[in-house]
Each structure stands twice: as structure tokens, then as C-alpha cells.
Amino acid sequence: MTSRGLLLRGTVLIGVVLLLVLGLASGVLWAGTRTGLYALGLYRDGGAPTVDPTVFHRPDARSTVLPAAPSAPVLPDTSPVPGTTADEVAARIAALGPVQGESFGLVIDESTGQTLYADNPEGVAVPASTLKVLTSLAALEVYGPDHRFATRVLRDPTQPARLYLVGGGDPYLSKGPAGGPPARSSILDLAAETATELTTTGPVELVVDTSLFAGPGWNPDWIPVYRDYVAETSALWVDGARPRGAAIGRRDADPPQVAADTFVAELKRRGVQVGAITRGEAPEVATELAQVESMPVENIVEQVLIYSDNDAAEVLFRHVGRADGRSGSITDAQEAMADVLTELGAWSDGMRVVDGSGLSRANRVSASSLTHAVQVAVKPGADRYRAIPTGMSVAGVEGTLAGRFVEEGTQPGRGLVRAKTGTLTNVHSLAGYVRTGDGSWLVYAFVVNGEQEEYKTRVWLDRITATLAACGCRG
Structure with missing residues (x-):
């Protein structure tokens, strides 16, 4: 090889090394920068929050249409024996320490139906955008996944x-x-x-x-x-x-x-x-x-959930308000939501649903209701509600969870936790499902109201669900 060729080859190799070094450095710098910007509120999740946290403020008939052929279940079957133990789950969550404000939570092992963690699960709280899970469930129940408007x-x-x-x-x-x-x-x-x-x-x-x-x-x-x-x-x-x-x-x-x-x-x-x-x-x-x-309604639901689309959620809410011959008014939608969710077992005493998006702080929803809604949707053969689990964001990857799970202790949840987020001033929530490290499928909902440190609360929720993802909790 000529001296000119050797020089050119050496220059190329040096260039490649420099690009690799700069790429690695920029990745590290961006991860740190993103975390800082996120904490300051200058970097937003992959989808818009229900409302900017800096703003301070306190059908005609039921559809029977189903897919022509059953789809594969969203969650593969898991063995219920020996099962994840409640004591181990509770211990791991307790190790994360308390959160400011009033907390509500529920974790259920989908394979056994066993309650693994309960923190005032029947108490009602402001849910923010996790309410969209209930709106989506009701719309799918009333119209079916294939209905088109x-x-x-x-x-x-x-x-x-x-x-x-x-x-x-x-x-x-x-x-x-x-x-x-x-x-x-x-x-x-x-x-x-x-x-x-x-x-x-x-x-x-x-x-x-x-x-x-x-x-x-x-x-x-x-x-x-x-x-x-x-x-x-x-x-x-x-x-x-x-x-x-x-x-x-x-x-x-x-x-x-x-x-x-x-x-x-x-x-x-x-x-x-x-x-x-x-x-x-x-x-x-x-x-x-x-x-x-x-x-189709199922695709509308997926859009509503992954991007937390307030406008489309409100349209679905009003469609629910046409169930059983109603007029589609706000009042009819409120009444229909209560009726449909009660039929599905996703309604708790004291609940109040006033809109479809979760914007209103007058909404009151329980962690039990949200968890049960997810349970209904992920059960094998639940094709009618499949768009709920498929529409939930993946931690650190897409939608409203794209920019989260960046802090210490949250990484085990990246790519595994799937959830609908909820964000209002002093209100944060997550509802979804996750596969644990030992193979169990868990469904969950966590709601925190009244906390003052917004970012810390969101990280706390990320850590809880990441802890569930990493859980080897069979006892």
C-alpha cells in the first residue's frame, strides 16, 4: 500500500474513533441534560400532559360487533403457581419510601387474581388523564372495536x-x-x-x-x-x-x-x-x-391513550352519552359512564365522572376502578377491549412515557412498563400493566393527590412500576 493510502486509511480510522467518542459523550450529556430539563419543566413527555402543570388551579344502541376471528391475547398465559407474594411486593414498594400528599394504589396478579398491594384502593381521588382508561373502556363496550363514525x-x-x-x-x-x-x-x-x-x-x-x-x-x-x-x-x-x-x-x-x-x-x-x-x-x-x-373505535382509543388526546376523549365521552337511546349531552354522558362502568365492575362508591378527558378536578375515581378496567381489557379473549392495553405508552419509548424512566431506580421499567399517565397540578397517576422479572403479569393503578414536589412524585411513580418490572417476588 502506498504512503498516501496509509495516510488516508489512518485519517479515516481516526475520524471513526472520534465519531464514536463524540457519540457516546453526546448520549451521556443528553441523558443528563434531559433529566435536568425534565425537572425544570422544559422537557415534556412524548405526549402532552392533561394540562400544563405550571397552571395553578384547584350510539343509539349497544354494539355487538366483534372481530371476525379472535386475536392473540395481549398477555400470554402465565402459571399461577407458585405466584408472586404480596409480602414481597409490599416490602419492595415500602423500600422506596413515602410520597408527599395522599396516595392510592392497587396491584393485582392477573394470573391468579390475588391482590398483592393495596393502599386505600377504594378511596376516590382526582385521576387526571388516567380517567381516559375508563372513557375508552366504556366506548369500546357501547360500540365495539370495529364501529366507525x-x-x-x-x-x-x-x-x-x-x-x-x-x-x-x-x-x-x-x-x-x-x-x-x-x-x-x-x-x-x-x-x-x-x-x-x-x-x-x-x-x-x-x-x-x-x-x-x-x-x-x-x-x-x-x-x-x-x-x-x-x-x-x-x-x-x-x-x-x-x-x-x-x-x-x-x-x-x-x-x-x-x-x-x-x-x-x-x-x-x-x-x-x-x-x-x-x-x-x-x-x-x-x-x-x-x-x-x-x-375504527379501537384505533381511536389507541390514539386517545398513547397521546392523551383530550379532544378525542371528549368526543368518545359524548358518544357514550348516546348509549341506550340517550341524547349525547354532557349529563347523559355522565350518567351513561356510571351505568356502563357499573355493569363492567369498574365503578366504586363515591366515584364521580364529569368529563371524558380527566381535565376536571371534580372527577373522583378509585385505584380499584382503574385497576379493574385494565384487568377487563387484558384478560384472554377480551378482544373487545384490546385497544386499551395496546394503546398504553411504553416506558422510555413512546407516547406520554417517552421521556420518563430516566432517574436512578427507574431503568428496569424501560420497555416493560405500559401505562396511561395522568398529570394535573398536584395530581399524578399511572394505570397499566407490567410483566415482572419472574414472569408474572401484574395490573396496577397509583394515584397521588396534593403533593407539592411534582417531579419527585412522578419519579416515585416511575420507581414503583420499575420495581414491579424487576420483581423476583415469588417468595
């Missing part, structure tokens, strides 16, 4: 020049092209099909029908600052009523009007003349001209 255009045969744009409560209807993942439907496609099917040649009138959900869209238990965290719930909107597409930020002031304007603009682009745009309800004699369908 249709946004339709109807026409009265006696008045063919009048079209009705009827909201079907699709939380992910888009004003851009259809596609994904997730597989969002598009109001542009609805307009395209409408233009194709129209037989009239003159201008048409558009009536916007949002009557699917009765009553106001704004929950009276929400405070004004929440307008950056949730929109006024409507049966018709596009892009989650988020003009900038961000989870935190201004929402559309009139979501149905934005959707109607987008629809009309596309009709006009396709040569359809549109006159007046009004609000009203489609008559019973109206027939369907066009429709687009949402992604």
Missing part, C-alpha cells in the same frame, strides 16, 4: 338544492388528504363524492347539522384556561379543532363552521355553486348522498 351529506328529495352536512362525531376527521397512520378520513373526500353525486346544476344551500350531541359543547366544570387544552366538543370538526395542529394551543372558536367552510371551498373548487350556509337538523326523509367513515 360516519360524516354524511344528506339531501331532502323534496328540496334537491338543499344539502345537509351531518356531523357523526369523528374526532379525527381531517381537512387534508385522507391517509395515515392513523387512517384519518377527509372532509375533502366527502366534498368530492358529493360533487360527483349531485345532479342539480344551480347553486345549492348547505345546512350544517351537529345535533348528534345535545346541549353545550363546553363542560361547566372546566375553567377558561382549559381552552388551550380542549375544544368545545362538537359532532363536526376538522383536525381536532386545532388550527395550528398542536395539542396545546388555541382551538377553533366555531369548529362546525370551520368544517363547513372547508367543505364548501372544496365543493366550489369542483365547480359546485354554494349559496347560504345555515344551521339546522336534517329531516327524517333526507337520503344519503355521500359519506366518509372514521377509523
Whole structure:
């Protein structure tokens, strides 16, 4: 080899070594930097919190649709013998020390049904976003995993020049092209099909029908600052009523009007003349001209859970409020949630559910209710509720747990703990499931209310669940 070749080869080797050293150093520096930023509130989890912790404030009938063929269980079967021992689990949790504030917790061995840890499990507390687990369970029970919500255009045969744009409560209807993942439907496609099917040649009138959900869209238990965290719930909107597409930020002031304007603009682009745009309800004699369908409910649930989507959770809440012929109002949704969760055994005395997202501090939920909801969803053959365990974030990997499990004692949970998070000022919670080091499947829920050291509490929750993941607790 020539001296020039040797020099070039040496230069390349030195460069590779330098890149490796710099890569390792940058990884270490970023891990430390991320932890510091996280503690200061400048680095956020993979998904948005229910509400910024710096803000201080105190269907028509039950669906029977199931997948055509059973899916594989989310949790493989485990041997119930000899089983994880309650004393060992309790000892490991106690070794982590106490947490400030009032705590509530429950851990159950899914393979045996045995309670391994209980800390005031029937007491009710503010759950924050872990409430979305209950909303998701109720929606899956009422509609089934395969149900889709249709946004339709109807026409009265006696008045063919009048079209009705009827909201079907699709939380992910888009004003851009259809596609994904997730597989969002598009109001542009609805307009395209409408233009194709129209037989009239003159201008048409558009009536916007949002009557699917009765009553106001704004929950009276929400405070004004929440307008950056949730929109006024409507049966018709596009892009989650988020003009900038961000989870935190201004929402559309009139979501149905934005959707109607987008629809009309596309009709006009396709040569359809549109006159007046009004609000009203489609008559019973109206027939369907066009429709687009949402992604299946199970995929909506997965999106709600992994990204803690307040807006979509509230739409599901109102859909639950249509169960058994109800009107879809906030009051009906509250009543339906209690009824459905009671039927499923996921309701405790003293509970109160006032919204679907967990934004309200008037919500009261028990650790027992949350744990049982997860149990229902992970049992073998529970295909109807499969989206709950598959939609939960993986610790240190994705969703609202992507940036967590970075402190000492939390690493054993990375990649193993799956949970729904909950975050409000002085409120933190986790509900989910984990496979232990000795092969047991555990389901759990932990809620802490009233603590003053926000970051320490979140790390405490991470450590508890990481301890469960590392547990060789068969005694």
C-alpha cells in the first residue's frame, strides 16, 4: 500500500474513533441534560400532559360487533403457581419510601387474581388523564372495536338544492388528504363524492347539522384556561379543532363552521355553486348522498391513550352519552359512564365522572376502578377491549412515557412498563400493566393527590412500576 493510502486509511480510522467518542459523550450529556430539563419543566413527555402543570388551579344502541376471528391475547398465559407474594411486593414498594400528599394504589396478579398491594384502593381521588382508561373502556363496550363514525351529506328529495352536512362525531376527521397512520378520513373526500353525486346544476344551500350531541359543547366544570387544552366538543370538526395542529394551543372558536367552510371551498373548487350556509337538523326523509367513515373505535382509543388526546376523549365521552337511546349531552354522558362502568365492575362508591378527558378536578375515581378496567381489557379473549392495553405508552419509548424512566431506580421499567399517565397540578397517576422479572403479569393503578414536589412524585411513580418490572417476588 502506498504512503498516501496509509495516510488516508489512518485519517479515516481516526475520524471513526472520534465519531464514536463524540457519540457516546453526546448520549451521556443528553441523558443528563434531559433529566435536568425534565425537572425544570422544559422537557415534556412524548405526549402532552392533561394540562400544563405550571397552571395553578384547584350510539343509539349497544354494539355487538366483534372481530371476525379472535386475536392473540395481549398477555400470554402465565402459571399461577407458585405466584408472586404480596409480602414481597409490599416490602419492595415500602423500600422506596413515602410520597408527599395522599396516595392510592392497587396491584393485582392477573394470573391468579390475588391482590398483592393495596393502599386505600377504594378511596376516590382526582385521576387526571388516567380517567381516559375508563372513557375508552366504556366506548369500546357501547360500540365495539370495529364501529366507525360516519360524516354524511344528506339531501331532502323534496328540496334537491338543499344539502345537509351531518356531523357523526369523528374526532379525527381531517381537512387534508385522507391517509395515515392513523387512517384519518377527509372532509375533502366527502366534498368530492358529493360533487360527483349531485345532479342539480344551480347553486345549492348547505345546512350544517351537529345535533348528534345535545346541549353545550363546553363542560361547566372546566375553567377558561382549559381552552388551550380542549375544544368545545362538537359532532363536526376538522383536525381536532386545532388550527395550528398542536395539542396545546388555541382551538377553533366555531369548529362546525370551520368544517363547513372547508367543505364548501372544496365543493366550489369542483365547480359546485354554494349559496347560504345555515344551521339546522336534517329531516327524517333526507337520503344519503355521500359519506366518509372514521377509523375504527379501537384505533381511536389507541390514539386517545398513547397521546392523551383530550379532544378525542371528549368526543368518545359524548358518544357514550348516546348509549341506550340517550341524547349525547354532557349529563347523559355522565350518567351513561356510571351505568356502563357499573355493569363492567369498574365503578366504586363515591366515584364521580364529569368529563371524558380527566381535565376536571371534580372527577373522583378509585385505584380499584382503574385497576379493574385494565384487568377487563387484558384478560384472554377480551378482544373487545384490546385497544386499551395496546394503546398504553411504553416506558422510555413512546407516547406520554417517552421521556420518563430516566432517574436512578427507574431503568428496569424501560420497555416493560405500559401505562396511561395522568398529570394535573398536584395530581399524578399511572394505570397499566407490567410483566415482572419472574414472569408474572401484574395490573396496577397509583394515584397521588396534593403533593407539592411534582417531579419527585412522578419519579416515585416511575420507581414503583420499575420495581414491579424487576420483581423476583415469588417468595
